Amino acid sequence: MDATSLGELRPDDPHQIGRYRIEAKIGEGGMGAVYLGRDPEERPVAVKVVRAELAGDKTFLARFHDEAANAQRVASFCTAQVLEHGEDLGLAYMVTEYIDGPSLLKHVSDKGALSPGMLHGVAVGVAAALVAIHSSGLVHRDLKPSNVLLSISGPRVIDFGIARALDMASAHTRTGQVVGTPGWIAPEQITTQQVTPAVDVFAWGCLVAFAASGRNPFGQGSFQIMAARAVHADPEIGDLPPSLSGLVQAALRKDPAQRPSARDLLLALVGGTGEATVTNELGETWTSPPGGDPGVTSRDVSGAAPAPPPPEPTRPAPEPPRPVPELPPEPRTRPAVERHTVPPTEREVLPPLPPARGGGTSRRTTFLASAAAGLLVAGIVAGAVYLANRPSGDARNTGAESAAFPTAPMLVRIDTAGGWPTSCSADIGLFKPADKSVKTLVSGPSCDILPERSPDGKRIAFSRRGDTTGQAWVMNADGSGAEKVTGILRGTRVTWSPDGTRLAYMDEKQGVRQLFAITLQGHAVTQLTNDDSVKDDPMWSSTGKLVFWSKRDGGDEQLYTMDPDRPGGTWTRLTKDGVRAVDPEWSPDGSKIAFVRGPATGSAIWVMNADGSGAHAVTSGGGRDMDPAWSPDGRWLAYVRGPVADPVIHAVRANGAGDRVVTPAGRVFGHPNW
Template sequence: MDGSQEWPAGPSAADPERVGPFVVEARLGEGGMGAVYLARAADGTQVAVKVVRPDLAGHPAFRARFHEEARNALRVASFCTARVLDHGEDGGRAYLATEFIEGPSLQQQLDTSGPLTGGTLHGVAVGVATALVAIHSVGLVHRDLKPGNVLLSRSGPRVIDFGIARALDEAAALTRTGQLIGTPGFLAPEQVSGGDITPATDIFAWGCLVASAANGRNPFGTGQVHVMAARALHADPDLGALTEPLAGLVRAALDKDPARRPSARDLLLSLVGADAAPPAATVVATDPGHPAAQHTRLAGPPDTAPPDAATHPSGGPAHAPTEPAQGRPQPWPEPATEPARQNVQQNVQQGGPAQQQVPRPYGEPAPHGAGQPPGPRPYGEPTRPAEPPPRPRRRSRALLAAGAAVTAAAVTAGVLYLVWPDSGDKSAGSANGFPRDALLVRIDTERGWPDTCHGDIGRYTPGAAAPVPLVTGPSCDMLPQWSPDRKRFAFTRWADPGASVYVGNANGTGVRWLASDLSGRSRVAWSPDGARLAYPVLVGRVRQFAVRPVDGAGTATTITTDPADKDDPMWSRAGLVFWSKREGTAQLYTLDPDRPTQPWKQLTTGDVPAGDPAWSPDGRRIAYTRGKDPGEIWVMNADGTGGHRVTTGAENESDPSWSPDGRWIAYVRGPFTDSVVHAIRADGTGDRVLTPQGSLIAHPSW
């Protein structure tokens, strides 16, 4: 909820080149605490580095809390979480480094593909519960669990950004802003009312997350902060499509009273079918030094006292359920009254407690006594009358926990098929994993292409929240191309009636003009040694190909003279591939730029046009667009044999580009005004969207 404007995202040149021991490669995104970068460690491992905003890092108390929480986060088990690797300070910048998790967030998946169902939904529920067990076991509370903080990786759901929200609480206290840390719709009642923040706070957020994943909407609806806060305090959640028994667990997690919510361990054991003991009625103080914290069990042993024996240091009951003062809470569609709004705002500003109604425990009638309500029934079991369960022995409980961990691993693995249909690949970053190499792209700052152009040049790393702008401004920039060593790029800058060739360094610096004889909205092609560029020029009324040194020391040499129109050159050691209308319809040909007078080799024939050719890195295959409106992505051998389609979509497809490892092809699908960049294996499997939510990118060069 921190909408600070003191740390704006800027071009790559303004970002640090290094943070601590890590070399920065790209900006992944920005959050309430600061910017997040994709970086590389000394051993070549890619990591995500969060750099704290200067206004926060300037507070000594904040920095102390930040590093304290980071040290605790280092102890969190890595399964279902993004493992914390390092933390420190560099030039006054506080930073936290975690493993880089490849994959979209759960929120992005819901936005693009809708609600989850069946085993996929169950896998997310299990994976996030497993992460909470790991986080809570070292004394941490996430405080901002939400779909945007759950990444869908190859190994299943992974929870990120744990162990830092408490430092934001510290900053809010220091600045006396009264700022509420968290996200509306995922805030527990105690966060709204100024109560103790405990592991039960994360359990409430887990319930909101699972309900949101099942329905594609928050169980408390939408609205302004004060409306959502009031619903968290007083309204019944709308569980929508959730069915039993998962709905029962979510309902228990969303209990207004944190003492009645199950623990993360109980959730996990219930989800995987083990018999969970009733949750202990304990309070975890916000400050570990608080006396109550010394009597807290986050994930305690099975032979602790039964729930009704949990006490405060004074010896009194930790929580005694009370009769709801005004019956059942109002359903969330009811608008909050103005007094309720004022009360919530006052509590947010002053941190004071608020009166709240207590709903009945799930599966049971409203309580009338002071006894502790029973815990949730095991996942998969019908509702039964409350009866004291036998106390499990330490050994059997440990075996159940171990079995739950194994089952959790199996269940969360099912999530792979949601976003990563190629789950048989090795882990990301290996020779067979999905490439993390950045693509150059055209970033449309406004819609309108191709009638109007608002293009910038940017770099996009698959899985990042947004592309990184490299070349910005009012000009129309397009069709970027990596140099063979990926240290530079070239692109087209178009201005009616002509176009120019520009080159720049990989990080967006050193952009310079090279030539103004480029013919229209055409692309350029690097020579295999990176010393020359080939591109079309207008000779008379016909486009011909010219070759020019990149260092600007020489002039352009025209290498074709025939009367047929031609475009889209791409250069490899196997030659220059392009399309020409030599036979009337655009077809693909190759020629040797160093011996241009030799005959061309024709690769495609027929009445169906072919264009957008792209060499594979080894020069053995060519990807291209076959047809027009709609076009299709095809692949053939370098000699023109074995042509076949690799995509299956019905929409227009164009602009293929090979990944550096030669296993994947990026391409553009959809109408030009709303195109989406996809990636697909060269064998036609594993098609997936690369365009991040909220961005409009095209002209990929991988």
């Protein structure tokens, strides 16, 4: 890095943040200032320090640290790794890997549109970064050319995991404003709809179109003009290569549900031509910023390439990069931090080295650089394909990105009068999202709630809530043959054993909530727990485990599993961060658990693996998201959003994409069970 591009520290700048010595100022952005620092081993890092007014906002700080912790889980495929976050001197900070190289914005501004090979490399690299980010449950929200750095090891995406915190601050301090950059934010961000990974796919389309032409697909203008074009106008994507044109057009669709996922983009980019073809093509054409690329030419409006530039001085070939590690990423021997987004005037490139003997570019140097780039792209492709095709056992990639919306009907609670949950008049019904039709299965003056379909689909269990007591009932799938099974704790749910012969439920014994199981034939009861903790929400998996929440270890509700065939046996704690976790729901194959995480007034739907690993959000939260339910194929989740008395059922892909309202206006449904 050229030291002359860094700003000197001012008297009010910190000289030490946490364990990092601050050497210079890199720049400033919407969050605060960014500094070049050194860790105790003298390795360079970038330290991002939050603005003082934001540091005093408790809501922002909580979200900032939560999102920074999530960002630390992101695999370092084409991203800048988040290393640490904390607070010091009354300031919040985040430390990230230092990436030396010009931004895509500066490179295109200085040198013009990218060559076809380098353009494909940027498209692949940024798509791979988005797969890594989305697989960790994050959405970038502010992807743009200044947040993509062209390092010697390829394109690297920076500044992920903080825009959501800024969005939260905006909601509290800058009502009506949108966090994002005109020309790169999706229509749903402008119209303040739910933010999903699809907003990053839209930004990817804008970014690739810009890299190919040097122009934003929605032109130039004020925020209002750019926003109106993004919402209403068709993008101008220019003369893109055939391998990218269709993907960019799909990424820029107005409806987020109609856009491909990052995984779809990646598989199309690296799978359509074959890994060997992509590797060879990019290995020959990828540049090695920040030293410039004599092969990149800018195109005029007619599409003709200008005369070749004069030869550049010879530079030593870069060393081949390390292979991309599998998750979790192995510790780097020299952790460094990305360069933060700063104005082009503050981002300089390294000066060229003196020319080699003879004054021309060495063929050997060109060959070595090309070979190193080929190894780089092979690593990117291999790592990206690994992320895109990760086994379904990893909750961060469910394979659901391209799943069509299910046609299966869902069981629901139908509120026949207002007042829930203080008073209750509710039936059990069958709702078909495809045609919005509703069929009541059991009706009457009673309060019937929490329907659960049996494993074979032939029966339905539900809870009947009385004024002071509760009952577990079972009926046939068509609503006939309803009969009471046993008394249960008022307002709690029942759950089926994998073979459909037993129900698990909550009841009280000597004033303490305990888990029980009952056989449907003979009604033999087994007490499963005998401790004194508060607990609820049992759910039986297809593999035979019970999951439930308990306050056994103090604090808020946490999720545990146990073997119901070993009553009183050992529990396994799944959630360990102390944040409230309730309403667990097993996926159909028993490999994942969806659950509600966060305070009751600001909860979100999360998904984790059966062992508690890989936990990540699939809804944005900020309101009240609850009652998750898996689709029969395990690729979608239904859930309830909004006030308890006036809920709305949504559905979302298991990767967080394609969120949509399912139930029609004017009808109040709850407790979905797909």
